[in-house]
Amino acid sequence: MKLTVWTYEGPPHVGAMRVATGMKGLHYVLHAPQGDTYADLLFTMIERRDHRPPVTYTTFQARDLGSDTANLFKTSLQDAYARFEPEALIVGASCTAELIQDDPGGMAETMDIPVPVIPLELPSYQRKENFGADETFFQIVRALAKPMDRTAQISCNLIGPTALGFRHRDDITEITSLLSDMGVSVNVVAPMTASPSDIARMGAAHFNVLMYPETAEAAARWMERELHQPYTKIVPIGVGATRDFVAEVAEMTGVKPYLDDSRLRLPWYSKSVDSTYLTGKRVFLFGDGTHVAAAARIARDEMGFEVVGMGCYNREMARPIRALAKEYGVEATITDDYLEVERVIEALQPEMILGTQMERHIGKRLGIPCAVISAPVHVQDFPARYSPQMGIEGTNVIFDTWVHPLVMGLEEHLLHMFRDDFEFHDAAGPSHHGGHAPKPDVAGGPAPQAAPAPRDISSQENATPTSNVIWLDDAERELKKIPFFVRGKARRNTEAFATERGVSEISIDTLYEAKAHYAR
Numbered sequence: 001m002k003l004t005v006w007t008y009e010g011p012p013h014v015g016a017m018r019v020a021t022g023m024k025g026l027h028y029v030l031h032a033p034q035g036d037t038y039a040d041l042l043f044t045m046i047e048r049r050d051h052r053p054p055v056t057y058t059t060f061q062a063r064d065l066g067s068d069t070a071n072l073f074k075t076s077l078q079d080a081y082a083r084f085e086p087e088a089l090i091v092g093a094s095c096t097a098e099l100i101q102d103d104p105g106g107m108a109e110t111m112d113i114p115v116p117v118i119p120l121e122l123p124s125y126q127r128k129e130n131f132g133a134d135e136t137f138f139q140i141v142r143a144l145a146k147p148m149d150r151t152a153q154i155s156c157n158l159i160g161p162t163a164l165g166f167r168h169r170d171d172i173t174e175i176t177s178l179l180s181d182m183g184v185s186v187n188v189v190a191p192m193t194a195s196p197s198d199i200a201r202m203g204a205a206h207f208n209v210l211m212y213p214e215t216a217e218a219a220a221r222w223m224e225r226e227l228h229q230p231y232t233k234i235v236p237i238g239v240g241a242t243r244d245f246v247a248e249v250a251e252m253t254g255v256k257p258y259l260d261d262s263r264l265r266l267p268w269y270s271k272s273v274d275s276t277y278l279t280g281k282r283v284f285l286f287g288d289g290t291h292v293a294a295a296a297r298i299a300r301d302e303m304g305f306e307v308v309g310m311g312c313y314n315r316e317m318a319r320p321i322r323a324l325a326k327e328y329g330v331e332a333t334i335t336d337d338y339l340e341v342e343r344v345i346e347a348l349q350p351e352m353i354l355g356t357q358m359e360r361h362i363g364k365r366l367g368i369p370c371a372v373i374s375a376p377v378h379v380q381d382f383p384a385r386y387s388p389q390m391g392i393e394g395t396n397v398i399f400d401t402w403v404h405p406l407v408m409g410l411e412e413h414l415l416h417m418f419r420d421d422f423e424f425h426d427a428a429g430p431s432h433h434g435g436h437a438p439k440p441d442v443a444g445g446p447a448p449q450a451a452p453a454p455r456d457i458s459s460q461e462n463a464t465p466t467s468n469v470i471w472l473d474d475a476e477r478e479l480k481k482i483p484f485f486v487r488g489k490a491r492r493n494t495e496a497f498a499t500e501r502g503v504s505e506i507s508i509d510t511l512y513e514a515k516a517h518y519a520r
Helices: 012-022 036-046 062-066 069-084 104-109 129-144 168-181 196-200 213-226 239-253 266-271 273-278 289-302 315-328 338-348 357-366 391-417 473-479 484-500 508-519
Strands: 026-031 055-057 088-093 117-119 155-159 185-190 207-210 282-287 306-312 332-334 352-355 370-372
Touching (some): 012 026, 012 036, 012 055, 026 104, 036 055, 129 196, 129 213, 155 168, 155 213, 168 239, 207 213, 213 289, 239 289, 239 391, 289 315, 306 315, 306 338, 332 338, 338 357, 352 357, 352 391, 357 370, 473 484, 484 508
Parallel strands (some): 155 185, 306 332, 352 370
16 A cells, blocks of 8 residues: 555445444444544535444554454444444455454444444455545445335435535435436435434335435445436536436436526636636646546536646546547546646646645645545635535536636736836735835834745756746746746746757747747
């Protein structure tokens, strides 16, 4: 297993914990050493949940390895049942505990626990978090869901939302409302909000809505085969995808398609005067496969951006993302190494990044605006307000989320362009404070300086010069008028142009000759 400072996905037992934390009446007994309880913080601090995950750890220590860790697990399992009285239990091992091969599932079978105990076999050193969530939900459904009569009204199950999911809570509300408008009721939402008894009645639905393939596709395929429930293939993120989803549901059920788009603002906003300057913006997309695929369609077809690159970190989605990238005429980046993603972004020099929390940090370092479209995310992406990604309101949220970083980027560029102006120079205070420069300190030193701007990758100390060419002052000043997010490329191109022609000093004329050369 690769250890790193940042990681897109945790080990698979974290995925199992996401399922357990989203459910009610289910408890997870995790065979794990002391120290593997760190995952609690993901839910209580990042997702801001008001209670800790329903997980009991065996928390064995080094000294326990010389004795009987198996009995320690059995005691923990019995105590967890007695204390929490769950409707069902899931049992498994963390990546570290997997090495001692105690077999929690086999041990649980030998105990007289009067509720269903579902063993999890999660290969910690081959698979990761999303697989863990998908496999856990599949095992729960396979153990508890049974064939039964369908509901009188056409109904569906919403499957896939979990704890720690990107806007899953609000997506449930949006899709429930969208389906209700069509006369389709929701039978069960799972795993989030569901109890084991809810899982047992999933067979009453007429079909399943697969909201997030990463966390529920295995269960959807099993229910299609065993319970004869078809499932939707379209994820309703974006205007076009939402309309296609409504048509898919109508075809699947025979109901009349209906979509209340009275709240839909993205199409008009994206064509408005204030947004036309965004047309053609070069964007790079990275995240989980589902959100990247949806974002690519929105970016190209609904916002008028140019997609210059895309990729995903979950290898289970590598094939569809590669196929999509080929359709868009770009190369797919399939990796779980954020440093490789950073190298791709630095080479492509996009004007905007649509990615995860990792890409947000990369964007800050490179001075490129970034909007978050996928987990993993930080606490700021679990807002208290209603902020879905799916359905009609989801499209409005996406427009705001994507456009605001670009607007702020333009504002920052303008401030850089006019930083020699009397009102905007570095020593001047903010213009909304009257343009007054900060007073010198009491010792008579220079006035305080403004906070530094995001890293300019074109600066002399960060750039990798192509030669020993010298930038003349007038050319350096002209270069600073170029937007910071493409300035690095302009510097490198100009230096390469000068080197090829044996020019040792770059003037304004050289800068514009290079621009004309590379524009051809």
